[in-house]
Amino acid sequence: MSTTAQTPGTATSRASAVDAFEVRPSDTARTDAERAALMEAPVFGTVFTDHMARISWSVEQGWHDRRVEKHAPLQINPAAAVLHYGQEVFEGLKAYRHDDGSVWTFRPWANAARMATSAHRLALPELSEADFLGAVEAVVRTDVAWVPSGGETSLYLRPFMYASETFLGVRPSREVEFLVIASPVGPYFASGVKPVSIWVVQGYHRAGPGGTGFAKCGGNYAASLLPQQEAYAHGCEQVCFLDAVTNSELEELGGMNVFVVGADGSVATPPLNGSILEGVTRSSILTLLGEAGHDVQERPITLAEVRSGLQDGSIAEVFACGTAAVVTPIGRLASDDFDLTVADGGTGPVTASVRAQLTDIQYGRAEDRHGWMHRLL
Ligand SMILES: *Cc1c(COP(=O)(O)O)cnc(C)c1O
Numbered sequence: 001m002s003t004t005a006q007t008p009g010t011a012t013s014r015a016s017a018v019d020a021f022e023v024r025p026s027d028t029a030r031t032d033a034e035r036a037a038l039m040e041a042p043v044f045g046t047v048f049t050d051h052m053a054r055i056s057w058s059v060e061q062g063w064h065d066r067r068v069e070k071h072a073p074l075q076i077n078p079a080a081a082v083l084h085y086g087q088e089v090f091e092g093l094k095a096y097r098h099d100d101g102s103v104w105t106f107r108p109w110a111n112a113a114r115m116a117t118s119a120h121r122l123a124l125p126e127l128s129e130a131d132f133l134g135a136v137e138a139v140v141r142t143d144v145a146w147v148p149s150g151g152e153t154s155l156y157l158r159p160f161m162y163a164s165e166t167f168l169g170v171r172p173s174r175e176v177e178f179l180v181i182a183s184p185v186g187p188y189f190a191s192g193v194k195p196v197s198i199w200v201v202q203g204y205h206r207a208g209p210g211g212t213g214f215a216k217c218g219g220n221y222a223a224s225l226l227p228q229q230e231a232y233a234h235g236c237e238q239v240c241f242l243d244a245v246t247n248s249e250l251e252e253l254g255g256m257n258v259f260v261v262g263a264d265g266s267v268a269t270p271p272l273n274g275s276i277l278e279g280v281t282r283s284s285i286l287t288l289l290g291e292a293g294h295d296v297q298e299r300p301i302t303l304a305e306v307r308s309g310l311q312d313g314s315i316a317e318v319f320a321c322g323t324a325a326v327v328t329p330i331g332r333l334a335s336d337d338f339d340l341t342v343a344d345g346g347t348g349p350v351t352a353s354v355r356a357q358l359t360d361i362q363y364g365r366a367e368d369r370h371g372w373m374h375r376l377l
Pocket of ligand 1: 092216252253254255256257277278279280281282321322323324
């Protein structure tokens with residue numbers, strides 16, 4: 001593990017603690033043939049690599065025991081705090097293989113910073129950027145054979161941190177585990193980018209003022225699952241939440257941010273008001289569209305505005321964004337009292353263009369003008 005983050009052509013090399021990770025090889029690593037079979041057409045989140053990175057934390061010792069070990073079931077006491085009070089945060093990012101065989105991640109510093117913000121809100125210990133990057137580098141370098149190549153494939157990385165102390169009292173855990181697991185994934189849209197239908201839920205919220213909406217924590221997802229079922233029941237793939245104060249402004253989907261494109265080329269997304277998750281994809285899109293000359297606005301977007309805009313054509317495109325799907329066009333928005341389709345079924349040019357720009361940077365097909373890419377190997 002001597003390769004450092006110092007890569008020619010990247011302005012953004014930062015400190016990494018990768019050399020502090022002790023690699024303890026798995027005794028059950030899959031053979032080349034087994035791995036090839038598993039990587040044939042992996043369903044998202046079902047296939048995992050041979051190893052995981054791990055760091056333990058306790059009040060007494062702080063972060064310690066940095067290692068890469070076998071990806072295996074965890075030993076967890078039934079009284080572990082996370083199982084009762086949900087003290088947990090996570091991240092999601094990808095490792096991309098470029099045509100020359102090199103392996104990269106996209107803006108991992110943003111994920112490291114966001115995990116620290118999320119951890120703080122959940123009263124979990126903050127992990128340094130160097131440890132976050134080190135863990136990601138350590139597991140990807142150990143399992144680099146699991147980084148797929150070709151198409152829009154990637155190795156999905158899931159860093160997460162949970163309260164592991166055996167204790168049923170209600171207070172922040174005095175013991176915590178941080179892990180990074182890795183899962184090869186095929187293209188999100190296996191048969192071409194396809195617009196999704198969105199259910200605008202009016203009876204549930206995922207977050208509210210002073211809550212945990214800005215933190216990437218499992219609890220937010222737990223709160224989104226019942227409304228998500230309501231969406232399915234109405235023939236929609238995803239749910240869009242409104243703000244909890246006025247029940248009138250778009251916030252975001254269960255796990256993706258949302259953008260609205262005007263017929264005049266302006267682009268708007270809801271502002272970071274404390275109940276919205278600050279997506280790395282969202283922030284990158286704001287940058288790219290601003291540079292392309294669009295009038296880019298972070299401002300409240302009312303449902304009323306979206307409804308009338310779709311009806312009179314002043315809203316041309318709506319899309320969602322996040323690491324897993326990058327950019328997902330939205331073709332239909334429905335709720336108890338309306339059902340509207342987006343112009344051209346949601347296949348508009350701004351959505352397609354920003355998706356292509358982002359994936360071209362991520363897969364090394366376009367110049368990385370912003371220093372967003374970080375080389376892993
Ligand atoms: C992770 C997540 C997003 C997208 O964030 P990215 O950094 O772009 O992947 C959006 N909303 C929620 C609720 C999320 O958990």
